[in-house]
Amino acid sequence: MREKYISQQSGVTLIELLAALTISALLIGIVYGIFTYSVQSNNKTQSHINLRQEANLIITEMRKRHQEATANYEICYDELLANELPSKQGLSLEKVSVDDVIIDATHCKQEIDPSKALPVKFTLTDQQNRNQFTIDTVIEGRRNSGSVAVEIEKPDKQSFADYLRATGTFVYVNKFELKGSPNIIGETGTVVIREGLKEINGGGSISIEAKEIYIKGNVSIKNSILGNLTEPVSNIYINGDVDIDGGNSTKIFGYLKYTGDLSVKNNKDVMTHPAEKVNSILSFPAYIPALKEESWYREQEYDSDQTLRDNMKYFGESIEFNNDKKQTYENVIIASKGDISLKNVDIIGILFAPQGKVEIDGSSKFTGIIVANEFISSSGNSQVQFKMPGKDVELPF
Template sequence: MKRIKNQAGITLIELLAALVIGTIVIGLAGSVLVSTFTQADVTSDHASLRQEANIILTKIRSDYSNADESTTLSFDNTENMLFDRNSAPLSEEDFFKFSSFTFTEVRPDGETANEFSYTEGHTPSPSEITFEKGTENRGNRLKVEFTIEDTNGRSFSVDTTIARLGDYEDYQTGTEEEQISDDTEEIISQNVSVFTSRLDFGGDLIDAPDYTGVFNDLVVTDDFNQGATLGFSNLIFNQGISLQTGSLQLGSSSTPGDIIVYGNAEFNGGTRNIYGTSYIYGDLSIQNANIHGDIFVEGNVNATSGVPQFHNGSNIYFTGELLTPSDYPTTNFIKVESIEQKERTITQTPQMHPDEWYSNKGYETTAPENRLRDAPVKHFFVDDFNINTNPQVSVDGLVVISKGDISFSTFGGQDLTNAFLFAPNGTISFNGEKFSGVMISGEGIDMPRGGIDVEFMSINDLFNRESDIPIR
């Protein structure tokens, strides 16, 4: 009998099956790659839009803050572009355009002096506006709102307020007791949302882009739960900062600004991120940090271990001595003769108005005795303010001016939103689920609740008229 021998190879069916499986795998891989590249493009476009919006805002701020010169903005409807007083476009990139904007200039009494707005498809009339120079206009503010788009239809919006600046006594019309101090004027114009000697924070994230945090005492890691994010665009440390453990992040990754340290700065331990341009008027000690902006040091730099990672072309510039081991890489440490001087403008806690100011404004002078949800008014001027029972409802628009402390020791899972809390001689304690608003305290702020949701704001966000601002 003839035997059939084994023959190596594959059948047609096996070949077809392999081709089908291969096609499916290639299709899935291609889909993942396309999705990945698309997401990368979206992220890149958003970053470009944000950067361009910051450039535009900086140009407007630079022009308007110079009260000795008139500021003109004009709009070209064919290019959807704004131009400055020198007829230069605010955006120099062809693939960005304005889809809408509103510029509202407001006098110190809250009245509107000028307004210039545009929405896509509607030509503004007139097509330009001039903000006049002169002493009588130095107290004005410019409310800036605009949205820019790129050629892919993605957009980014800005909503902020710019001060005209100048000496406040040149334009203030009230009595001497009612005039706002220079420090308070800076708190308002720089969008300060936290001013305190210290802040003990038990949560993970303070997300405050476009806002400023000011700290009057030495800041240490333990104040911020070891590894929280202190995400203000601008930070001012009037007595230095000492971070020896943990990974506390400094600055806003989305809208980085300036980090100013008057005193020594110690960024040791952990792998913290530092976003923004830092100015340190003292010595710097640094280990293992991720640096996302230049650091300028008027003093010595001690980098004895743990090499920092430098991103976005950043460097450390210093005027003193550099202390490192012999094998330490020093390419990003650059010796200079001097650094830019950032004037210390916010050091004093604001003060209260005279008592009659609050009574004339309708402030309640008796604390609500724990019945906050039943309180007929939400503006209080009191000796002390203490809520130690759960109001069972969230509270919006609360204003508390206290000669002593402010305490929400038992606020349960409730929210306190759009609030202004002012305790120039005492502490502020909040133990609720969410807080949005402004806190100013002479003795410290305690927010111990883990997982607390914090959205800090500015005084300009809470009060439409300067005459209603309850501090001076």
């Protein structure tokens, strides 16, 4: 009876046990591999960001010294990279060239004339993550001091499109409001804001990168970046007061000229270049152009179909696109009598809302030019990038 009872009991055979262990080992190996790749990828991405920031700091210090020097001076290798700083440990500086002269631990570049442009090249290497970042730029010579007036040419209504093309203006608005974590990127372009900036407060991730930034009215920024992180150096013109709450995340990359009062709190090194108060700045275009006659849009084959597609030309009332497809729509031109709203879409083209607002939300990406009464980035990680339409494209204003 006992033998019969034992023989009827079920159990796990050795083969089943070995199979289970093999499958478990494979799953653990796959999970570990994915985890390891993710960590390495994140480390490499963070390494690239760190290298870019450190390279920019080196160029910033070199530019400051070059443009503040009153006589010829020298640059030595050991002055460029302070490895005792925690953020720079593990980094090495290689292939350093100053004014076409190679410098290293034993050779300096002497007799540098601060009144002349200074070519600089170097490679910053993160040995641990096997990553590199190379800088090849030219530092401008020392500028003459003194107040100057800067003026933007006033276009008439017939030449507004020509004005945008000539100045590379890709954002031209009256009101400007940024929330979430947006990036406005046009390193060789121009941003024009005609009614000031009441506040930019993005928790450290808002940035407006452009070669020229023109703001008419008072400006207040916190936890944000204005100006290009790398070359070309930005010119930032503010016709009004400037209130900067520094902290660790706010930075003004470029030459700041302003007409009112300047207040900088929590970070005296928030500006990478000298700021200058001037007597007068800016003669802005006096208007945002109105929509053309409806007959013009019909002649140019605009329609009122709100289906998002390539080569779309829309004219009509307020329009909203909300699309979760991972697809880029090209050559999209929208001229709206009201608002334009983009949510989770990727569009290349032109957005024109002279009486309304352009709102970019979620993870949307827009590449092209925006002309509107108001621009809003309401949430998420939206991005606006500069791209001027080809000369054969008839602009809708």
